[in-house]
Amino acid sequence: MPDAPDDVHDAVLDATGVAKRFGAVQALKSASLQVKAGQVVALMGANGAGKSTFVKILTGVLKPDAGHVKIKGRESTVASPAGARRWGLVPVYQEPSLIPDLSVADNLRLGDTPLQPFRHWVSELGLPDLDSDALIRSLPLASLRIVDLARALAIEPDVLLLDELTAALPTDLVDRVLKVVRAQADAGRSVIYVSHRFKEIAAICDRATVLRDGLTVADVAIEPGIEEKIVEMMLGGAVAAAVAEERPVKPVPAQTPRLRVRGLKTGTRLTDVSFDLHKGEVLGVVALEGQGQDELFDVLAGNRKASAGAVEVDGTSKTFSHPADAIAAGLTLVPGDRAHALLMSRSVRENIAIPLLARFRNWGAIPMREEAAKVGAAIETLQIDTRAQGEVRRLSGGNQQKVTIARWIAKGVQTLLLFDPTRGIDIRTKRQIYALVRTLADQGAAVLFYTSELAEIRLACDRAVVIFNGRVVDVIDAKDADESTLMRAAYGLTERAPA
Amino acid sequence: MKRWIEANSWTLGLAALLVALLLATKLIQPGFGASGLDSLARAALPFALATVGMAIVVLAGGIDLSIAAMMAVASVTGAVLMAGASDAQAVLVVIAVLALGLAMGAINGVLIVASRVPDIVVTLAMLFVWQGVALLILNAPGGGAAGWLRAMGAGGVPLPGLGWLPRGIVFLAIVTALIWLPIRRSKLGLRLYAIGSDPMAAFRSGVPVGQTRIAAYALCGLFAALGGLSVTMGTGIGEPIPGPYLLASVAAVVLGGVVLGGGRGGLIGPILAVFILRTVRMDLTLLSVDPNVAAIVEGTIMVAVVMFGAVLATRGRRT
Numbered sequence: 001m002p003d004a005p006d007d008v009h010d011a012v013l014d015a016t017g018v019a020k021r022f023g024a025v026q027a028l029k030s031a032s033l034q035v036k037a038g039q040v041v042a043l044m045g046a047n048g049a050g051k052s053t054f055v056k057i058l059t060g061v062l063k064p065d066a067g068h069v070k071i072k073g074r075e076s077t078v079a080s081p082a083g084a085r086r087w088g089l090v091p092v093y094q095e096p097s098l099i100p101d102l103s104v105a106d107n108l109r110l111g112d113t114p115l116q117p118f119r120h121w122v123s124e125l126g127l128p129d130l131d132s133d134a135l136i137r138s139l140p141l142a143s144l145r146i147v148d149l150a151r152a153l154a155i156e157p158d159v160l161l162l163d164e165l166t167a168a169l170p171t172d173l174v175d176r177v178l179k180v181v182r183a184q185a186d187a188g189r190s191v192i193y194v195s196h197r198f199k200e201i202a203a204i205c206d207r208a209t210v211l212r213d214g215l216t217v218a219d220v221a222i223e224p225g226i227e228e229k230i231v232e233m234m235l236g237g238a239v240a241a242a243v244a245e246e247r248p249v250k251p252v253p254a255q256t257p258r259l260r261v262r263g264l265k266t267g268t269r270l271t272d273v274s275f276d277l278h279k280g281e282v283l284g285v286v287a288l289e290g291q292g293q294d295e296l297f298d299v300l301a302g303n304r305k306a307s308a309g310a311v312e313v314d315g316t317s318k319t320f321s322h323p324a325d326a327i328a329a330g331l332t333l334v335p336g337d338r339a340h341a342l343l344m345s346r347s348v349r350e351n352i353a354i355p356l357l358a359r360f361r362n363w364g365a366i367p368m369r370e371e372a373a374k375v376g377a378a379i380e381t382l383q384i385d386t387r388a389q390g391e392v393r394r395l396s397g398g399n400q401q402k403v404t405i406a407r408w409i410a411k412g413v414q415t416l417l418l419f420d421p422t423r424g425i426d427i428r429t430k431r432q433i434y435a436l437v438r439t440l441a442d443q444g445a446a447v448l449f450y451t452s453e454l455a456e457i458r459l460a461c462d463r464a465v466v467i468f469n470g471r472v473v474d475v476i477d478a479k480d481a482d483e484s485t486l487m488r489a490a491y492g493l494t495e496r497a498p499a
Numbered sequence: 500m501k502r503w504i505e506a507n508s509w510t511l512g513l514a515a516l517l518v519a520l521l522l523a524t525k526l527i528q529p530g531f532g533a534s535g536l537d538s539l540a541r542a543a544l545p546f547a548l549a550t551v552g553m554a555i556v557v558l559a560g561g562i563d564l565s566i567a568a569m570m571a572v573a574s575v576t577g578a579v580l581m582a583g584a585s586d587a588q589a590v591l592v593v594i595a596v597l598a599l600g601l602a603m604g605a606i607n608g609v610l611i612v613a614s615r616v617p618d619i620v621v622t623l624a625m626l627f628v629w630q631g632v633a634l635l636i637l638n639a640p641g642g643g644a645a646g647w648l649r650a651m652g653a654g655g656v657p658l659p660g661l662g663w664l665p666r667g668i669v670f671l672a673i674v675t676a677l678i679w680l681p682i683r684r685s686k687l688g689l690r691l692y693a694i695g696s697d698p699m700a701a702f703r704s705g706v707p708v709g710q711t712r713i714a715a716y717a718l719c720g721l722f723a724a725l726g727g728l729s730v731t732m733g734t735g736i737g738e739p740i741p742g743p744y745l746l747a748s749v750a751a752v753v754l755g756g757v758v759l760g761g762g763r764g765g766l767i768g769p770i771l772a773v774f775i776l777r778t779v780r781m782d783l784t785l786l787s788v789d790p791n792v793a794a795i796v797e798g799t800i801m802v803a804v805v806m807f808g809a810v811l812a813t814r815g816r817r818t
Contacts, residue, residue: 061702082705097703101696101762102689110689111704133502 018067029214045211088158096144100137121150256315258446264309270295271470284464285450292470301333302326330414344393378406398429468492509756513771540667552722553748559715560695560761564622567741568629573727578642578737589645604720608713642737695761
């Protein structure tokens, strides 16, 4: 480990060996972080490395199973965000922590935030005209982030913890925010800066603490060229552990694509995404958390409307105002959260048959025999363990996920939108899902496959689009998609114009 | 000023509706006057107090199904202790009953916060518990009430310049203002709205969510005790079987512009809604409409008004 802090005793905040387990998942094994006065320390890690758990422990939302957190040399007893504040540690969370039905002024009163300094910081951060009688509900998301930050600054914290603060901000506000944050450190305070964005980290951070699989693997000084090293640290040594079977590279067919997306934009996260998805192709989507991928899938599945851009299915332009429109156009979403897709207290058979029913008949009796045959075939194909088939909630996560895919196979799928289908699933089931995705593609389906596990791109996809900051920054063929290439691209380090 | 009107448009609309209904009453029954207004106020008082209690809990993002049962406990406890007591002793009894109400509500709140069982389940269970307690104390209507207490709810209070107001309304206004205004202006008031609006954001803003929730239920218990006493005040005895206060209070809260789920609304709207619902009922009776038909009309008015409000709200957001 290069260049560890020489003396941790003068650290304002010193966390060592912090561990946390949720059921069977060890979210944090041994996380450490030191911040001195006058420093901005970046906290980095790939998706699932344990950043958010660590942040929650530091701010008292969660209790650690093991390890120590010392603030100004004393063992921290922080048990809630309010407690953290008494210790001089003020967090600004990723989601705004303002009360939507109260005015700005009432929100300040709620947390005993002094008004004068708040006004000063709000105008410093670029919103001098903010009306403090306005309801939080009526303000745009970017303003909320500014209000949240100004409120934290007005408390004059010793340690400011900023979690993905700039994710929802337009560029001009980002510049102001970075300037203010750096000035805090220069005035002798400490800042913990959780972010994916190397550009911002290079601009304001002194050091970076890197998490991987719940472990702090490095604490390095920020210097030119450190980005590559940090990416390697986030990946770890075992890059090529997963064995990818050789697949012939598919030439991109010349015919009309099954799904064409052009300049798609919605909300503040998704700004400009374009790609083509062909019949028989599995197109991977690679993105760090919150780069617009959730919004992309929502738009394609008809859950929300795009504010700009076009979606074409088989050459015909489409607008979806309801999930039923997307399903009718052959686009079917398997959401990341299985609980959103399944009827948890109904049987496996019923869950698979639901989309079928929409086709069999709208009214009248359900043709049981036809249903049984199709459902049976789907269960067979997927090797779903049906010992607990009476209620889906009693299946394992992997088997539940297979049910969410099985329902669309029974129906005969044209375009499948998979959103992180293998999260929290054992390796055997993962393999079955990859094989299933390939089979579907070979049978002519088009599959859009977002995954938070970079290794899966090689295992299941033909190509991958990389989204950073709401835009497509790269398109990579599966054979070139090793994890470090994908990781560099996902962090926006290798941006190039997509073909 | 414009902003104030916008923020309180629902309440102002309800007030206009109530005035229109009272004028309609005057048309239906030209003799409607002081005594009619007085009996309306007396009949509405327990409903109004229950509604205030329910509104506080709903604002804080909860619901209390045990409110009518708590009113019964308060009513019988007051009546049993006051039977044969002197006026001075009766003052102590009233104070004790109010404390009992606070305690019952706090028990509801503590159970909800500590058990993490949904409020609707806990308070449904407590409905049966408080109901049993009320019947244990007094298994049939009985007991008594101090003379001064009975006098508080009936008759009128002369108001210089305005003529005259029923005591029931004055009592309601004073009690609600005395309890709620200081709270609304304090940190506790903000916290009640905060946990109703977004409990997670409230927690992150440093609000003690559990304590605030308990306080909301305790306040609801306090108003339930006042409601129970107002029943005894009106009839002179304790009633172990509660009236239809539970559903009526939820109805008035919704009609009064408090969003079920919490965070939005106030207390004046629900109080106006109580009087609107009582006046509608009175008018239908005066028109000698079949009581069963009257019930259908009342329900229809509620749905229609709330839907109308929702339409106006979406319009307002679009422009």
